[in-house]
Amino acid sequence: MPNTVTAVRRDAAPALKRLDFESHFWDGIVDRCFGKATRKRARRLIQTPEFQEMLERNFMTGDVQSDRLVRKMRTDPEIRKDYQIAISSGIDAVDSPCPELVAFMKHAVNIPDIFDRDMIELGAHVFLTQFNPITFFAYGWPCALLQGPSVGITAAAWYTNQPQKPLTLLENVKRPEFYQRLLVRFMETFKWFAAVAQPGASQPYSAAFQENCRIRIIHSQIRAHMETDNPTWNFDPPIGWMVDELGTPLSAAEGSIVVTTLATAIVMSRRHLSQQISDREMEALFQFTSYLNYMQGVPEDLLFANVDDTALYFAAYLMTMAPDCTYESIEALIYAAQHLHLEEALFPDSKPMQMLLGGLMSASFDEIYGVPFLNYYNAKRAPGWAKSIFRSTKVAFRGINLLSARSHRLRALLDQSGLMFWNDIFPAAEERIKQHYAGIAEGTDLVRS
Numbered sequence: 061m062p063n064t065v066t067a068v069r070r071d072a073a074p075a076l077k078r079l080d081f082e083s084h085f086w087d088g089i090v091d092r093c094f095g096k097a098t099r100k101r102a103r104r105l106i107q108t109p110e111f112q113e114m115l116e117r118n119f120m121t122g123d124v125q126s127d128r129l130v131r132k133m134r135t136d137p138e139i140r141k142d143y144q145i146a147i148s149s150g151i152d153a154v155d156s157p158c159p160e161l162v163a164f165m166k167h168a169v170n171i172p173d174i175f176d177r178d179m180i181e182l183g184a185h186v187f188l189t190q191f192n193p194i195t196f197f198a199y200g201w202p203c204a205l206l207q208g209p210s211v212g213i214t215a216a217a218w219y220t221n222q223p224q225k226p227l228t229l230l231e232n233v234k235r236p237e238f239y240q241r242l243l244v245r246f247m248e249t250f251k252w253f254a255a256v257a258q259p260g261a262s263q264p265y266s267a268a269f270q271e272n273c274r275i276r277i278i279h280s281q282i283r284a285h286m287e288t289d290n291p292t293w294n295f296d297p298p299i300g301w302m303v304d305e306l307g308t309p310l311s312a313a314e315g316s317i318v319v320t321t322l323a324t325a326i327v328m329s330r331r332h333l334s335q336q337i338s339d340r341e342m343e344a345l346f347q348f349t350s351y352l353n354y355m356q357g358v359p360e361d362l363l364f365a366n367v368d369d370t371a372l373y374f375a376a377y378l379m380t381m382a383p384d385c386t387y388e389s390i391e392a393l394i395y396a397a398q399h400l401h402l403e404e405a406l407f408p409d410s411k412p413m414q415m416l417l418g419g420l421m422s423a424s425f426d427e428i429y430g431v432p433f434l435n436y437y438n439a440k441r442a443p444g445w446a447k448s449i450f451r452s453t454k455v456a457f458r459g460i461n462l463l464s465a466r467s468h469r470l471r472a473l474l475d476q477s478g479l480m481f482w483n484d485i486f487p488a489a490e491e492r493i494k495q496h497y498a499g500i501a502e503g504t505d506l507v508r509s
Contacts, residue, residue: 076119077305078211080382081106086209088430090375093203093324095331098368102375114361115380119307122283123276123315123357125164130280132160147273148265168273168355169264174365175351180262183348186341187257191322192478193485194457195329197417201402202425203325207318208393209381212309215301215389216282217245233392233399240493243400247490253322254482256352272355279356283310306386313377316362319349320374327371328428333454334461336471346370383436391437398425398440406489419446420453 090099105111133139142154142161151157151165171177191200207213232238252275260266286301286309301309323345329335330342337345343366350363350370364370383390403417422442426434427450434441442450464471 076116076307077302078119078307078382078385079112079116079380080385081112081380083379083382085383085433085436086378086381089206089428089433090378092428092430093206093328094371094375098371098375099379101372102379105372105376106380111376115313115377116307118313118316118359118362119311120303121312121359122308122310123280123312125160125167126276126280126357127283129160129164130277130284132158134284143273143277147270150265164273167357168269171351171354172360172363174360174363175262175347175354177262179344179347180351181259182341183344183346183351184257184259184261184268186337186345187323187326187348188254188482189475189478190326190329190335190337190341190345191482192474193481194333194460194474194477195325195335196481197420198333198424198454198457199325199328199428200322201397201421202428203321203328205394205397205425206321206324206378208390208397209378209383210314210317211306211386211389212311212314213318214386214393215286216279216310217242217393218389219282219286230388230392230395233396238396242396243402243405244490244493246400246402247405247486247493250482250486251490253319254486256355257348257482261348262351269355272352276356279310279315283308286310312358312362315356315358316353317374317377318356319352320370323349323370324374327367329461333457336461336465342367387437394437394439398422405493406485408492416449419443419449423447423450 087099087103090102129139129143133143136158139158139161142157143164146154146157146161146165147168150169151162154161157165233242252271255271256268258268261268263269287303307313326335326337326345327342330337346367347365350365354360354363362373364373401418403414403421407413407417419442422440423446425439426442426447429439433439460470460474464474
């Protein structure tokens, strides 16, 4: 770990070790993602006591309804059957449901007034079509890694992959079977994104609704394990999970950023690659992401119905993360992310495509995160040839997107490429990975609900 930290702590330290409201470490990343104007607004926001109190409070809060239901399931496994009936057919289809299940279903079905179900449906369609291969390989992968500073999310990834002592996290990550397993986890996550964006995304009891509920219960299971399994699992640093320093694992605040990281890739593609997305489509996209956050138990004071507020609070969230908090876990995650060989999984039979896409992803990582971040966490830098190809490819991508504004046929082809990416390419790649890694790929979820 470096001897110096570019962040400056205030005299009265935050209640949580992970927070630093005076840090400027993330400013460059926020500038590149959302622009300097958003970063300046976020800087003013994070200096307010109201924001600091709200963020610290939500780091101490989990998913109230789901956590209570999971605790009940642990004492009475038969409730799982009632839960399966309720999420597919409604609470009225369950004979004598327990109060915890009633509360869970009421929360999932009765969405806040800030949401419009038609806009959520449109936003899901925008997500599937506009997060196309161009967006993914230009900005998608590094934007997804914006979850990395959030120690609870990172720790959950380590937990579900069970790092073993006495190896350090970085030593564990460098074992081939570890990043193979993490690649499988990554593919499972993207499969979830595709599942919750299918038609019917906003409708109770749809397949997308059931998938939202399923992952919500999984998160509560992980949270319960992390809080109670300290004697058998060491997160280093610190030993175990220290709630007083780090808050609740997979907290409400952390839940508010997961889907937003991928929406950020679309924001960047619109800003930097001239992707043709209307203001209404952008608003719908962020209605969809905010709805998914709500479905994961995020409280209403961290839900936003428009693009500007979502970008502002997401930027403010990033800018409060202390870069030295659990340094080892972030360093290990970045190492793993840069060695997943995703391009080989997607295109196993084409070495030129692997080289091209690998270079694009490494160069885009460089562009978003910048030299100070990469050096601080000992990340791999993109080679010069990859940067040159990335610059040229961005010009080509920009031209294609601009041309699509004048060609309905080209726009339709780009939209179709997004649907194909989510519905065909990713599932096929996941299947290839599972076949290749066999037993390594199996059993990564703690619970299938």
